Amino acid sequence: MNLFYSNDITESQITLPEDEAKHCTKVLRKNVGDEIHVIDGSGNLYLARIEAVGKRDCVCTVIEKTAGFGKHDYYVRMCVAPTKNIDRFEFFVEKAVEIGVDEIIPIVSENSERKVLKLDRIERIVLSAMKQSYKATMPIVAELTDIKDVLAAKYDGVKCIAHCEEQEKQLLRDVAAANKTITILIGPEGDFSLKEIEQAKQNGWTPVSLGESRLRTETAAIAAVHTVNVMNQ
Amino acid sequence: MNLFYSNDITESQITLPEDEAKHCTKVLRKNVGDEIHVIDGSGNLYLARIEAVGKRDCVCTVIEKTAGFGKHDYYVRMCVAPTKNIDRFEFFVEKAVEIGVDEIIPIVSENSERKVLKLDRIERIVLSAMKQSYKATMPIVAELTDIKDVLAAKYDGVKCIAHCEEQEKQLLRDVAAANKTITILIGPEGDFSLKEIEQAKQNGWTPVSLGESRLRTETAAIAAVHTVNVMNQ
Numbered sequence: 001m002n003l004f005y006s007n008d009i010t011e012s013q014i015t016l017p018e019d020e021a022k023h024c025t026k027v028l029r030k031n032v033g034d035e036i037h038v039i040d041g042s043g044n045l046y047l048a049r050i051e052a053v054g055k056r057d058c059v060c061t062v063i064e065k066t067a068g069f070g071k072h073d074y075y076v077r078m079c080v081a082p083t084k085n086i087d088r089f090e091f092f093v094e095k096a097v098e099i100g101v102d103e104i105i106p107i108v109s110e111n112s113e114r115k116v117l118k119l120d121r122i123e124r125i126v127l128s129a130m131k132q133s134y135k136a137t138m139p140i141v142a143e144l145t146d147i148k149d150v151l152a153a154k155y156d157g158v159k160c161i162a163h164c165e166e167q168e169k170q171l172l173r174d175v176a177a178a179n180k181t182i183t184i185l186i187g188p189e190g191d192f193s194l195k196e197i198e199q200a201k202q203n204g205w206t207p208v209s210l211g212e213s214r215l216r217t218e219t220a221a222i223a224a225v226h227t228v229n230v231m232n233q
Numbered sequence: 234m235n236l237f238y239s240n241d242i243t244e245s246q247i248t249l250p251e252d253e254a255k256h257c258t259k260v261l262r263k264n265v266g267d268e269i270h271v272i273d274g275s276g277n278l279y280l281a282r283i284e285a286v287g288k289r290d291c292v293c294t295v296i297e298k299t300a301g302f303g304k305h306d307y308y309v310r311m312c313v314a315p316t317k318n319i320d321r322f323e324f325f326v327e328k329a330v331e332i333g334v335d336e337i338i339p340i341v342s343e344n345s346e347r348k349v350l351k352l353d354r355i356e357r358i359v360l361s362a363m364k365q366s367y368k369a370t371m372p373i374v375a376e377l378t379d380i381k382d383v384l385a386a387k388y389d390g391v392k393c394i395a396h397c398e399e400q401e402k403q404l405l406r407d408v409a410a411a412n413k414t415i416t417i418l419i420g421p422e423g424d425f426s427l428k429e430i431e432q433a434k435q436n437g438w439t440p441v442s443l444g445e446s447r448l449r450t451e452t453a454a455i456a457a458v459h460t461v462n463v464m465n466q
Contacts, residue, residue, distance in 0.1 A: 098452045134447045173463050211466050214367045219331045226459045230406050
């Protein structure tokens with residue numbers, strides 16, 4: 001099954017955006033009368049029939065609508081410092097969406113080596129991974145945010161900070177097993193500063209461990225998303 | 234802490250191989266009298282003092298030896314079909330070693346698009362990830378193996394096959410929670426053939442699910458390794 005994405009959907013009609021229309025009609029050679037599956041990024045899957053194919057567009061009639069397609073019953077918000085090598089952060093984004101993530105907040109912290117991020121690239125990866133893994137809800141991707149704002153924010157559920165300092169920590173698996181709504185903070189290559197860790201604790205963030213291994217930023221972030229998924233299976 | 238690797242270690246002396254010696258003395262500018270940490274790939278960590286620095290080598294005296302450094306208390310063997318895009322398979326290898334894997338068997342199955350694999354590249358990634366994640370035991374990496382040989386092999390512990398067909402399956406998390414020694418088979422982009430799945434079941438492989446999401450080959454393989462890790466924490 002191939003999924004197409006559109007944000008131009010009415011009760012009865014779907015218009016595919018240009019790149020999706022091209023992929024549908026030029027690459028996959030779908031034509032008038034063919035049935036296709038379309039997602040809206042808000043949780044709905046549509047079965048639709050192609051009615052008209054133009055040079056740059058493709059218009060379909062809705063046959064059937066399924067709500068909550070590919071939905072999971074937990075909420076995980078990942079606050080992650082993008083890596084110096086952007087491929088690694090992009091790999092995290094792709095894997096997180098495949099496994100199941102609801103919100104990604106890229107952060108800049110004291111030891112961050114990367115302080116710029118091209119959001120349109122990240123959004124394309126999110127869309128592609130969402131279609132690839134059969135999901136209809138597009139995770140939220142925030143702008144690059146200063147860690148101070150994240151540390152001070154009020155989030156529903158439990159807030160966890162995964163750092164490498166030798167301090168008392170809970171296992172993320174245990175925290176995830178007990179909480180359906182969870183925010184997890186993953187630091188940059190040089191880890192959080194002691195000041196940031198202290199600030200987090202004062203603001204109600206729980207220090208967590210992902211296990212015995214020392215993981216790279218993107219590995220820790222993927223492992224955290226998957227830990228939440230496993231503990232909610 | 235930087236870790237260096239050597240396979241030339243006696244009771245009292247360590248000689249670093251050329252590339253490690255260069256990294257140690259040229260890049261990190263270590264010199265005679267400095268103390269360094271060395272792993273042997275067999276589970277031992279050494280604290281050593283540099284005694285002599287040559288153009289291409291570096292000889293050290295052993296100060297202290299620690300056995301079982303970074304060891305985990307389970308055994309996971311991953312049999313994975315390398316992806317068409319080799320970057321994705323290499324990413325799996327790196328992440329698996331960081332999280333904790335004991336053996337990797339690259340496989341060729343009916344729907345495999347990749348039937349050649351450069352093992353020296355994979356071995357370099359394994360070594361680098363092992364040092365990065367503070368482990369002293371080098372996972373075994375086998376030659377590219379026909380799936381028929383893997384399906385027929387006798388392995389200790391439980392054997393699991395993760396496929397996408399809608400059939401009765403156990404959750405990998407439950408199988409992993411109950412077994413300390415586990416072999417997991419992950420198929421290529423086009424999944425296993427029905428014949429391979431049937432053959433596996435006849436040979437005692439347990440069909441498992443990694444959860445609700447449809448995951449790419451390398452994501453499934455990383456998720457499987459991490460599931461075993463989480464269930465053994």
